[in-house]
Amino acid sequence: MSNSILILGCGLAGLIVGVFVDVLVVRGPGKRSFAPPWTRCTTCDRSPMRAGLIPVAGTFVMGGRCGACGEELGWWQPVVEVANAVLWMLAAVRFGWNLELIAILPFFSGLLALSVIDFRTYRLPDRIDTPLLVGSIPLIVVVSLVQHRPHDLLWAAIGAVGYWLLLALMWLIHPRGMGYGDVKFARVLGLFLGWTHPVLILYGLMFAGVAGSVIGIGMLVATRDRTKGFPFGPWLAGGCVVAILISERLTRNF
Numbered sequence: 016m017s018n019s020i021l022i023l024g025c026g027l028a029g030l031i032v033g034v035f036v037d038v039l040v041v042r043g044p045g046k047r048s049f050a051p052p053w054t055r056c057t058t059c060d061r062s063p064m065r066a067g068l069i070p071v072a073g074t075f076v077m078g079g080r081c082g083a084c085g086e087e088l089g090w091w092q093p094v095v096e097v098a099n100a101v102l103w104m105l106a107a108v109r110f111g112w113n114l115e116l117i118a119i120l121p122f123f124s125g126l127l128a129l130s131v132i133d134f135r136t137y138r139l140p141d142r143i144d145t146p147l148l149v150g151s152i153p154l155i156v157v158v159s160l161v162q163h164r165p166h167d168l169l170w171a172a173i174g175a176v177g178y179w180l181l182l183a184l185m186w187l188i189h190p191r192g193m194g195y196g197d198v199k200f201a202r203v204l205g206l207f208l209g210w211t212h213p214v215l216i217l218y219g220l221m222f223a224g225v226a227g228s229v230i231g232i233g234m235l236v237a238t239r240d241r242t243k244g245f246p247f248g249p250w251l252a253g254g255c256v257v258a259i260l261i262s263e264r265l266t267r268n269f
Contacts, residue, residue, distance in 0.1 A: 022107045025120070029103030030070035032124055033096030039128040040095065043143045044136045070096045091131065099127055102256070109260050114161060115211075118154040119259070122147070122207055126252040129200065133248035139196035148175075148203040155210055167210055174209015175202045178216050193247045200248055204255045212266045215258045223247075223254030 042049055071093045102123040110116040125147040129139050159167045182201040186193055208215040227250035258265065 018107075018111055021112060022104050025103040025107040025116075026100045029100035029120075029124075030096055032103075033099035034070055036099050036124050036128045036131075037092045037095050039125075039143055040091075040131045040135070043128065043132050043140045044138055070100075095127065095131055099124055102127060105260055109262075114158045118151060118158055119207070121154075122151055122203070123256065125203075126256060130249035130252045133196075133246040137194075137246050139194070139200050139248045141199070144196070144200055144203065148206065151203060151206060155206065159210075170213045171206050171210035174205040174207070174213060174216055176205070178202070178205025178208065178220070181216075181220065197247050197251060200251060204251060208255055208258060211259050211262050212269065214266060214269050215262055218265050219251075219254045219258040221254070222257050223250045226250045226253060 038049060103120055106116060106119045106123055110119060125143065129143055129147075132143070133139050155171055156168060159165055159171075178201040179198065182193070182198045186195060186198050204219065205216055208219050227245075227247055230245075230250070
């Protein structure tokens with residue numbers, strides 16, 4: 016019963032936080048401030064309606080358009096909010112009432128924001144990636160020390176540096192295969208993968224490579240355009256999330 020309450024609570028909180036994930040997605044690629052009001056239209060820079068802060072339903076309450084200029088709002092925004100809620104619920108299922116959940120939840124939201132941005136703009140902006148890395152470190156340190164597991168901090172550091180070096184090597188060998196933003200993104204991915212279990216770095220990269228290859232080949236067949244770029248960040252993030260969520264099964268023999 017208590018786990019059910021946690022899962023439901025994380026789902027509801029995830030919906031609310033999903034509204035602010037939308038803000039990161041909209042404002043992250045440029046230089047706009049993340050300060051409120053958060054419902055400003057990206058076209059006319061006016062605040063369309065406070066209903067924009069209502070998870071999922073807000074977009075429909077506003078008729079899918081800015082109340083000031085009539086600009087169509089992003090259809091993807093309710094999708095992001097629901098996706099964030101699902102990620103938080105899955106994290107609650109995996110970690111339960113464990114302190115690790117405190118660090119994992121904002122990490123998953125950050126990955127979601129960066130993934131959507133990469134899909135839309137083919138960029139992983141430093142103004143989100145770097146704060147996600149820097150802000151995660153104290154959370155990981157506090158949780159590890161409270162749980163009397165200081166050795167996990169070493170694995171987290173090794174994971175961050177190791178994953179970064181691995182992708183940096185791949186980038187040097189084939190720079191057209193991925194952007195350097197993916198290489199920098201690997202730092203925070205490796206931090207959490209190593210913190211959870213060092214072997215997950217290999218699993219995370221494997222999952223990302225398989226998913227990215229399948230989708231990439233599918234896009235190539237569908238478009239027949241070899242020059243079109245392909246965002247790899249979402250698959251790196253997805254591989255990391257999957258590896259963490261099923262980490263108990265993956266690390267059972269280690």
